[in-house]
Amino acid sequence: MIEGADEKHVREVCERFGERIKRVERIAQNQWLLLVDKNDVREVVSYVINRKDWGETQLSTMVGTDERPIRGRFSIIYWLSLNGGEGDVFIGVKAYLREEDLSYPSVTPEHPGASWYEREVHDLLGIEPEDHPDLRRLVLPDDWPYGVYPLRKDFDYTDSPRREFTEEDKYPYRKPPEGTVVHPLGPYHVALDEPGHFRLFVRGEEIVDVDYRLFYQHRGIEKIAERRLTYDQVNFIAERICGICGSSHAVAYAQAIETAGGIEVPERAAYIRTVMLEIERLHSHILNLGLACHDAGFDTAFMHAFRIREPVMWLAERLTGNRKTYGMVLVGGARRDFLDYRKGLIEKTLKRLKEEFREWVDSTLSTGTFVKRCEGVGVLSYRDAKRWSSVGPWARASGRNIDVRRDHPYAAYRDLDFKVPVYREGDVLARCMVRAEEVFESIWIIEQALDQMPGGDILADYREIPARKEALGYVEAPRGEDVHYVMTGDENTLYRWRVRASTYNNFPSLPDALRGNTIADAPLIIASMDPCYSCTERLQVVDVNTGRVTVVKEEELVRGCCRWE
Amino acid sequence: MALWEIIVPVSLVLTIAPILDGMGRKVKAKVQMRQGPPILQTWYDLTSLLSMEPILPTDGLSFRLAPYVALASAVAAATVLPYGGLSPLRFSGDFFVFLYVVAMVSIAYIVAGFSLPNTYTNAGANREMMMVLSIEPVLGVAIGILAINSHSLCLSYMPLHLHASPSIFLAIGLLAYAVYVEGGFVPFDAAEAETEILEGTLCEYSGRLLGVFKWALMVKRFVLLWLLGSFIVLPLTKGFPGWAVFLLQLTAVLAIYFAVVTVEAHNARLRIDQAIRMNTKVFLASLVVLLIASLGW
């Protein structure tokens, strides 16, 4: 047995590949790093992903790093996780790439869920996945020059090179399939709160296929954090990765650093974090349910959803000082304590919320026109959900039984009891149901956490965070698994930080859910994924055509659809 | 016929339609537990739009004329309806004129929508077309039954000469449905859906032209509601003085409108195919009613 393979699943992988696993390193209690040759990456990754008896295996994140200043090479790590009660295991498959030869066999042909990750390292680091079916630009702006890789260490974070940008060499969208017309959606569309450009290829009102260009919100966060900010400051930019599930990102980041630096978080802080994460889930789920109603033209339900959500925002403001960006997380613990009167506020708010939300769900689900719009619409099959490594309510509505809180307990979740709702239908209605049920579960979790909250400090005292330590931090955000990878650096700054938001894993499966539906349902389906483009940091999509027989000329189309671009 | 007999009702309709819309917004706000905008808000919006120079995305004449055609048609529809004792234009067969000019508003909307190479306006025009094609027959049949019953083709004469029969009540029901759908109220507002197709045809209009178009649509709604209100009120108020009848008509229209808005507030928007399917069913039902009516029941 290879030294370090002290866990059943890891041992099995090592036995299966023998000598080809060059080294095993346990970098944290539940995280193993397997070093392989770059040509073996694809095989090892697909072996783990495809082990049917290992439950909901998942590509959790993939990181490319410019390790030239330390080791003279680039590195890639595919992080796989086992979920669904199989054990608390994260397996990283790592390979080094020499600068002269940055190509390696792509994993995408085996597991489509790897597509975006590989496009991203291609964009940002210049790593070349061979046989990748679609290596179009994903992350960087259209007017970014080719051959400039911002995440390489020799790139200054404030540089912002441009290239001449002409109409012709805009983003290479796919040609619409025979007999279809392009219906553009976004980047500025009322039903998409955030910019993203979709091209729906439509026949009549039916969506035949979809192309997209996203990442309008790519803000270079990882680079800013590696160069401009200190460990504690990064908490605040992490929180601003997403304005809806920001706290999840801040916690995921802090947990990654704490794991890497061996910092023990006081128990009370873990409970405080848990309560804040659940409060965030409450407001996020109610928000999303409200927006789904809005997109279905049901404004009254939208208004009422926001009305009953508002006290949650007020509660957050009184607990943390801000309605949305809680600023509660520092490396090592929490920033504000729950005094007795604050606990009282939580209890009071939850009591009211529980009643009002139940009423809201009942009345909304008894509205025939609304249910008609949601039932059987935007179906994502279990196969597709798994194929794309989807996460969160989007995956759970399609039958994937995964939830980081249960499968890889962090903060205080180990001590708490809760159910994970799973539906098989995979339609918009199922997603609404998952969210509605999770609201009640969250309330229950908070009640328990308040009851069991231990005493003690809320912020750990630590001296220094050692350099060159790697670790993952993960959180079940309202939209699903958020995974942060960190490699610590010198002088109180990060060497590498890779943020993987939940929408990043969900988005690529969206075309599968859109196909076969009508343009009228597109905004609703997109909303039901609860996309957070800003989380994902970079995004754009395409849409459908009109039912006219005359085929609109390509140029006209471009003019028509580019009007808002 | 004096000129004032036309000017007064027309200016009344032009003034009241936006106020009615403002009231609707207020009612909706109340259902949603909000304070809502002032009742005159729609008027403020209109004046603001009418004072703004429009942007013309195309040189096409149809794009520029469509709003005015729509407004003129809607106003024309208003002139054949009875207001208390007054009917600005009444002649036998004005019922066909009414159907025609109401359809003209939609046609202007459709033409405007197709005058641009923009998929949103096209989708809006397309949906409006499907909607009109599926609902105009119902409207026609409903009024047709009323015409058969009253042996008249004049809209101001018909309501006064109806005799009670089961088919009449069914016909009024059909008329109410047709008015609801034709008025573009939720759940039948797919053609102007903001979140789906950015208000369809209107998405490329701006400033004055947008104002005129919106006004036309409001007038159309008002005219349809007035038609329905008249068929309910006039048969019950034979022999009342003209002003009283007018006030009762107005009250009826307000009552119907509030009911409509409340229904609107409690529904999601139907997809166009769902709406069409529903309209088709209603149309088939209307044929049955027509059969009953022609049998004299």
Add this chain to the structure above:
Amino acid sequence: MRSVWVFHLDTGACNGCEIELFDALTPYYDAERFGVKLVGSPRHAHAVLATGPLTRQSYHAAKEVIKAMPPKPRIIIAIGTCACSGGIFYNGYPIHRRPEDGRKGSEYPRRGGIDELVRDLRDEGEPVGPVMYIPGCPPRPEEILYGIALLLGLVEKRVRPEEHEAAGLEVGRPPIDERLRLTLRERLRHVIGHFDADRVLEDFMGLVSRAKDEEELHRLVEDYRSRKDERLGACMELIETEYLRWKRGGGERS
């Protein structure tokens, strides 16, 4: 103006401002009271509500949106710190900045956000109306309402530039030893967080200045503990202990 139709323009925001913006339209805040209506097309809009630090990818689209608006009044409402000045992301590589603004300068007011686009448009000769800046991260719905009300002339402006010459050499002296105060403050930050720590410490210093001797101080502390939250009480006890230890250690200066 009694009617403000707004188009929402997200130039790379984190969504925080978006949801607060939505909130401002919902029952508790109801911006429709002032005639604010969210519209789906820039052609209909009197104003754009801009959020986000203006990423390069969204720059071109954002420019098209503003050009698609009627030339008058074309008001820009910058919502949130990012739109006002680029926020925490201001000098990241995918953020649009005018070349002359640089990326590492220490100019003030801080540059960035939608302003970069507005100035570009003005340079191109496009008419652009006034820009209302509503900072906040994200701004509360009340702040957004306030900003819009300010634009409509319904409320007074409440901020002005502040410049102070801090010439005096008096820096104030707390009633307890400064070194002890700083040590306790750091310790309490770990116990209940800086926000409550500052308050307890202040309360304690209040008690010290009120108390004539240690006995009275102890009484006051006991009284405080009986009135206040358990956690605050525990902190107060910790402070008192440390204070007395320091004092008995002969640390007090004359």
Add this chain to the structure above:
Amino acid sequence: MGVTLRYPFVSIEAPPEYRGVPHIDPELCIGCGACVNACPPDALMRIDDLKNGTREIVLDIGRCIRCARCEEVCPTGAVKMTGRFEVASLDRRDHVEVVRLRLVRCEACGEYTDYTERQVVKALQILPEEEYDAEEIKAYSRICRRCRRKLSALGAIEASRRFAP
């Protein structure tokens, strides 16, 4: 049964826990720049003018993300989060707050040092009196780093002469 609040037609206050816009108390600020180092979005800046001997601590609340890190690290309590939130304006200059402090002038070379007069006063409050002689420190603090280095070098030479004449 509407729930709409009357704001902005009535004035309201944010809850006491609210982190509003920060404010620098010019009476308490010593210009140490701890807040500048902690500020994630660089809304706080320290700008030294070594020619005129002034230091500006600049706060731009239009760049501030209201994380309250400045308040957390400020040693004198000069930076405080206020409950204010009504800070919208048509002019960005309204958002800027500047505190100007005097830098210490080196008594040896006449150049300005990179710390303020007030920093020295504060440091003297913190240093335990029994271990240091206040007067000596005070005198020492009025000499810039470079001169101090020079002095200690001279001192070392002087001392070495004693042993190796």
